[in-house]
Amino acid sequence: MQAQTELATKKIDSLKITLLESKGRDSIFTAKQNYKIGELYRKYILSDSAYLYFYKAEKIFRKYNYKFETAATLFGIAVCQTYDKDYTGSESTSIEALTLLESLSETNDVKKYKAYINNNLGIVFNELGLYEESIKYHKRALELKQDLEGNFERSIGLSENNIAFTYKNLQQYELALKGYQKILSNTKLINNYPDVHVLALGNYANTLYLSKNLKQLPGLYLKALNICDSVNDTYNSIIILQHLAEYYNDFNQKDSAKYYAYKAKGIAEAYNNDDLLKSLLLISEIETGELSNKYLKDYISLSDSLERSERLNRDKFARIRYETNKIEQQNIQIAKERMWLFIISVVIVLASFLLYLVIAQRNKNIELQFKQKQQEANEEIYNLMLSQNESVEEARDLEKKRISQELHDGVLGRLFGTRLSLDSLNMSNSEEAIKTREQYIDELKIIEDDIRKVSHELNTDFVSGSGFSDIIKTLIETQTLAYNLDYELTHDDDISWDFVGNKMKIHIYRIIQETLHNIYKHAKASVVEISFKLKNNVICLTIKDNGSGFDINRAKSGIGLKNMNSRIKELNGTINITSKKNMGTQVVIEAPILQT
Known part of the structure; x- marks a missing residue:
């Protein structure tokens, strides 16, 4: 047992390291790691630690609707509750697990867990004294196990032992003896699984003792005890030692009764559970005087301690559920806050973008209006320049008309008069005529200068720096x-x-x-x-x-x-x-x- 516990501890440490390294990875992987740790705690070490890891796994499996995994984890929780005598809680958890499995296809694994859960319900009802209900669930578990594929010989033997054990508690000794005889006659079972052999043989001997059939006693007890010693099964030997103490005490063989009672107590002290409690009560009944009172006080003290411990464990389970739910609610709240923060951020970004578009559009409109006004101003300047050019052209036209009139009325008139005068002098060769012609020729020179002047004026831009x-x-x-x-x-x-x-x-x-x-x-x-x-x-x-x-x-x-x-x-x-x-x-x- 010690070796198994040490091996389980090493496996748990390894799984915890893997779980730590996988933080932030796939949630289902995390849930499966938690489930494995919970199973190791349940089977070999502490039920409350197992409960914590089972509960973590169950939350994730349930969240992602992994029904089979959720049911298997609920079974682990239910067994932990049974260990700590939270029978009502275990019953409720077991029924919930069965309900989930009923909604799944009838695979071999589904039937296997149905069998295990029914077996746990049988144990719960037996502890509650509801023996008829206990037998019903144990028989249902046995039927399911017998229909399973694979080697479930040991598990079937344990269910048969549980049924016989419940009949014994119901004081139906004949049915109980018949059940134990069936197990003990299965040579293959008792050879392959000594722990089942010890359970059945010890319970068979005790049933004989309770039914007052003492012919094979204490031989069967001693045989069972020898098997325990041969396979180093110290835990199962506690009950057999207690039964031997009861047997010898009934026959007033005090030394033998004390020997087996104290030996049972010595082994049970390593577990500090109900077996130690029963050993203390047994010793108080065997001993007399102050010693009897001492062990009775020890019994009462331990009973109170175990009761407080059981209550604390039940409270611890409730506290684990509360704290886990609280953390889950906090995570949900954080997720909501993050979602709202994201939404607000998106809204702000969109609003900023829309505001940017509005401002950009407004600036664009202002720019367009400015360009429009600029265009209007440019058109105004252009029209001004056209108007100025028109004024210049009008001035030019007026000046041309003036020059034309000057040429026509002045220069041409003078040319015509001079020409007529020269014509009249052409017939005379007198000195006076010659002199007069010279005067007219000079006049023509003057007229030539005038024409040249007018021509020059026409070839010169009359408006200096115009346009x-x-x-x-x-x-x-x-x-x-x-x-x-x-x-x-x-x-x-x-x-x-x-x-x-x-x-x-x-x-x-x-x-x-x-x-x-x-x-x-x-x-x-x-x-x-x-x-x-x-x-x-x-x-x-x-x-x-x-x-x-x-x-x-x-x-x-x-x-x-x-x-x-x-x-x-x-x-x-x-x-x-x-x-x-x-x-x-x-x-x-x-x-x-x-x-x-």
Whole structure:
């Protein structure tokens, strides 16, 4: 027994290590490991430790609807409850396990656990004194075992012993003796399984003793005791030793009675259970005087201790259930909190995304509105330039008409008169005529000069700096007057604005307008210099003021400067701003000429 306990402890330690290493792995694997540990505790060590591991396994199996595994685990729990005399709890757990198995297909494993559970119910009802119920469940267990595939010879022998044992408690000694005789006549069984042989032989001898059939006693007791000694079965020898003590005490053979009673007590002390309790009571009945009282007090003390221990174990089981359920509820609560946290996070992310879309759409709308206004302003400037060009064309037409009238009424009239005068002198060769012709010839020279002058006027642009140059000049004059600024405008005559695209003209117009506005608003300047130059088909516009200047690295980029940069970008140009405090600011813009 000691060797089995040590082996079981090693297996349990190994399983616990595996369980620890597998933390976070498959839940069913964890449940199976807990079940294995529970089984080892149940069979060899402590029922309360077994209960803890069974309960952990059962929770997982039940969660994943593993009905067979759940029923097998419930059986383990029920047996633990029987060990600790929680018979009502064991009955309830066993019935629940049977109910689960009834819903499954009738496999060999299902029938096996049905048999085991019925056997446990038979033991429970026997302990409760409900012997008829006990026999019913033991017989049902026996029928199931006899129908199983595989070697269940020992298990069948134990069920037959349980039935006979219950008949003995029911005082139906003939049925009990008949059952034991059947077991003892099974040579194969008693040879292969000495523990079953001892149980049956010891119970058979005790049944004979209770039925007052003493012919084979104490021989059968001693035979059973010898078998225990031969197989080193110390635990089963306790009951046989107690029976021998009872037998000798009845015949007033006190020395023999005391010998076997004290020997039973000595072995039972290693287990400190009901067998020790029974040994103490037996000794108190055999002994006399103070010694009898001493063992009776020891019996009462141990009885109270065992009762408290049993109650504590039952409470411990309830506490394990409560604490496990509490942990499970906490885990459920944590899972709920995590779920809500996830939902809130998703909602926040979605809300943030929607807010971003709204803001982005609003900014896009603002940008579109700005572009629309910019387009309207560009159209306004373009219409202004067209209007200016129309005014110039009208002036040209008027000037042409004036020159035409001048030629027709002045020069042509004078030519006609001179021609007639020359015609009248052609017939005369007098000195006066010759002199007069010379005068007319001089007049023709004068008329020639007049015609040359008119021709020159026609070939010269009558409006100096007309077209876009005039529009820019008008803009500068208007804004500098409004802003109380003096200006100096320098224009490169090599720039032919007629070959420059309207888009570029509009952007240049707007850039000058915005720059003058910024000078007025921020620079506190008194003079502004504006110049246009042409370099390698690139227009260079420079705007310089004598204002307060600013720190370019620390200045914020306002919407005006952003608009200027946007316009320069559309022209594929560059902008360079230099400024120093109290030394003014210079803006240089370079843009390649875009053809109309």
